[in-house]
Amino acid sequence: MKLLKNFRDLSLSKRRKLTASISLPALAAVMIVGFQNCSPGMMETKGASVPDPNANPAPLDISQDTKPITIVYSENLLISMQQMAGVTTVPAAKITRFLSAKTKITETGKVDSVNAPMMSAIANTAADVCDELITRERALAAGDRRFLGLVDFTNIQGSAGITEAAKDEVIRRMARSFWGRNESSAERVLIKRMLDEAMADGRPASFTATTAATDTANAMLFVCTSMMSSLDAIKM
């Protein structure tokens, strides 16, 4: 109260100066730390500039990037995919295939080394790992499977017999393991739609037990390979 009384006793110009010297820094502090909504606007002005998509790409200086991103590189690609899929060992033939494909995969993980042969090699490697995953899980009881617990490989309709619930669960489990998060609803809808379209193409009028199981396995190969080859599975 005494402070307030002293304040009132000051002349008008002094009161204004005092008010300004207190309120303006406070207002500045509020502006700097508040109302940012996690946006990259005011706080992150040191970030790298937006590259011109039509310019020749400058060599990236990751040390100057506030959010550097790399991708899996050739030496750790197979191991990384094995870990995602829970596949501890891979047959020698597949390792040989991977070794021959390594020349097409970046050695450094630098993002500007990504090209079509590299993404193709990543998809090929992912397919090999996914094939191992499917082979191993088919041999297990449904309750012991990590990814394919609701998939019925004995359904005579093949991939057409995979239930929506089974698809949802496969996608959810693979998203958590491959991407480290749940899939979005848009991603789930997209994967299921593309799966249905792909498997409908060339589907025979009827299956034997063997061909039905193969068709179901190929559907799982489609889902697994596409999810394991997509960006969130390969970026670090």
Added chain:
Amino acid sequence: MGRNQKTEIIEKQVRDRVTGEIRTARFHADHGRPTTRRDFLASGALGFVGYMMTPSVLSLLTHSKAYAQTSDTCVVPDAGLPLFCTVNLSGGASLSSNYIPLGVAGTAGRDPISTYTALGLGAGNAFFQDATRSQSLFQGVRMSGVLNAAAGTPGATAGFFWRGVFERASTATIDRTSLIAICVTTNDDTSQNQLDASGLVVAAGRSGELLPNLGTNGNTGTGVNNRAARIDPPAPLIVRGIADIVNSLRPVGVLGTNLSEPRRRKLFELVNSLSGTQARTIASPNSATGQVLSKLVECATGKNVELASRSPVVDPNGDTVNGGSGVMTAFAATANSTAHAQAAMVYNGLLGNASTIGYDLGGYDYHGSGRANQNNQDQAAGRIVGSVLESARVMNRPVFIYVTTDGSVGSGSDTFGADFNSDRGLGGMSYCIAYDPTARPSVKSDRFGYQVGHYTNGQGAATDATTPVPNAERAAAAAFANYLAFAKQRTLLDRVLPGYFETRQLDEVIRFE
């Protein structure tokens, strides 16, 4: 209150309600209503409030690019940079015997050195102006030997590299080709010379649309038997046969056997769509790597959708659309031969499918094997260079060829065209050969001529401060600088090799203009 008619000023006496102070306020008749301090504060506060409440929108507006733009056209990143082709002669070839090296540049230009016995061109330098033993090619460059000289004459004992070039390259091609040489001492019979410039070229922005850089030697990481100068290139695709290129773009293993082509196409479409969605979350404005990655992944997976739908044209054999058949002819190639693979390399490089290409040719540690064999080997190297040049002509694309070798060979005879009997890295040299389909590439007509660096009267490439290229790495950098000059992209030199050459050195180093 009063009124000043002359200046149109109205004066008012006003009293502060709180303090009772009396003040005089002046109003200009032609001015608008006065703006008070409160007005200023109010307008500023409104702006600040707006800024505080909408920072995300503001940050979007202040950037030049929409974040959802990652799916726009996938540019070909090598735009403006022609194919860079390395031809490495592994073992130490006699390049300095084919191109006659000259001495240090004086004010009037360069002169021959006093004698050329160690270079297999005999004693003295009279042969330099002797039309039976040397001739001018490529707009005045003096070469040893004489094309089409009769067997048994002196002109038919040297300069066989050029015979190989002219054997494969037509007159129309030669007329649009220029040549310079780089005098540099290199180590004999080793893969440790830092002569490879492909990493520099990739760093400058040359990259392939479908394939990485192509090479034929898998031991060094450069595709040829040299170490990289300054910057390592991306891992090359090693080409030992046409199948290596064709299969690199095909699905292999389970993907190829278990999923049909339409299903693979759907799979890549799905990868493309998923990656596109996921890319937007990492393409934040302060992550340059995130933006580049999202762009490249979308382009690469988009390309794979294309590739899954069609067989990409990577084999020149039978291709009449892009000039592939002409390339096969230029290499005198038959299906599935070594020459077929060589033709496919330059074909994909010229098309822009591959970034750089590198041929590593063996058999050049040939000292002591007799001049006839040495000439045959030189001619074989010249054929490759001539084939690449002719391929560029039939495909109507520019090309820059960088010919290297590890070390060289030495002779001890006073006879023109004598055998080479020893290794002699002191006599090292590289060539830069450029073809432009529109006109012969222009080389500066100054005192440095067609040569970077120089030979001393000791018949070796200078290694002291008088030369800008005292070692292999600097020779590779000089080749790179000339590549950029040929491509009319000299400014990229400062980006890739900032401050590497002194300004005064660049006058000599850069020969193309």
